[in-house]
Amino acid sequence: MAMVVAAAVFLRWLPHHGWFVGTLVGGAIAAALAINLTQKHRFHRAVRGINRETMPPHIGSTAAVAASVVVLALLGIYTVLFLPLQP
Amino acid sequence: MPENSNTGAKDARGRLASRLLRGGTEPDPRFTLANERTFLAWIRTSLALLAGGVAVEAFMAGLLGPELRKTIAVLLLVLALVIGGGxxxxxxxVERAMRSNTPLPLPLIAPVLAIGGALVAAIMVVFVIARPA
Structure with missing residues (x-):
């Protein structure tokens, strides 16, 4: 949900910075979609883990979420610093 | 009963997890889940900073000069980057500490967030005071 909100805020940049912002919006939406689609799987894995009293850490999904936020922030910095404002 | 009764779970771990989280024993799953919730809270903070950076750049065009606006936006976005990666x-x-049953490490990103937030707030306070009426 926070990713969707971030994508919605990125939309505000679209008239100012042009099509490049579309990659930010698309990236945030894709990350939100991936998180939402795998939510059920993660929930069942957590339930099984609690039931068996042991649960391997979700290192891949954790790293993917952190990486997507880092990439979005990098693209945001690039947009502010290097993309000229369009009239 | 031995301390580590979760040897089967060790095999269930992926290659990446086995490589990054070597040794130790599987902690209580509730602690692992609590650690994940804290991680997600930091990610939400990072996304809020990201949205804040975008908002400053997009919505404050009439209020702040272009250089100041750019500085605050970049500061917030760098903060989002550091918090997200950190x-x-x-x-x-924390996962490693729980596995090896050692004290939890201090979160280094907490002072970074505090200092960064205070810096942005200080810039805004100076701007509001110095701005001609």
Whole structure:
């Protein structure tokens, strides 16, 4: 949900910075979609883990979420610093 | 009963997890889940900073000069970057500490967030005071 909100805020940049912002919006939406689609799987894995009293850490999904936020922030910095404002 | 009764779970771990989280024993799953929730809270903070940076750049065009606007936006976006990346390493270090039954590490991203937030707030306070009426 926070990713969707971030994508919605990125939309505000679209008239100012042009099509490049579309990659930010698309990236945030894709990350939100991936998180939402795998939510059920993660929930069942957590339930099984609690039931068996042991649960391997979700290192891949954790790293993917952190990486997507880092990439979005990098693209945001690039947009502010290097993309000229369009009239 | 031996301390580590979860040897089967060790095999269930992926290659990446086995490589990054070597040794130790599987902690209580509730602690692992609590660590994940804390990680997600940091990620939400990072996304809020990201949205804040975008908002400053997009909505304050009439209020702030272009240089000041750019500085605050970049500061917020860098803060989002550091918090987003740092939250993963915090999660990993806490997971390692729980596996090896050692004290939890101090979150280094907490003072970074505090100092960064205070810096942005200070810039805004100076701007509001110095701005001609």
């Amino acid at each position: 939250s993963f390493f915090r999660w990993l270090n």
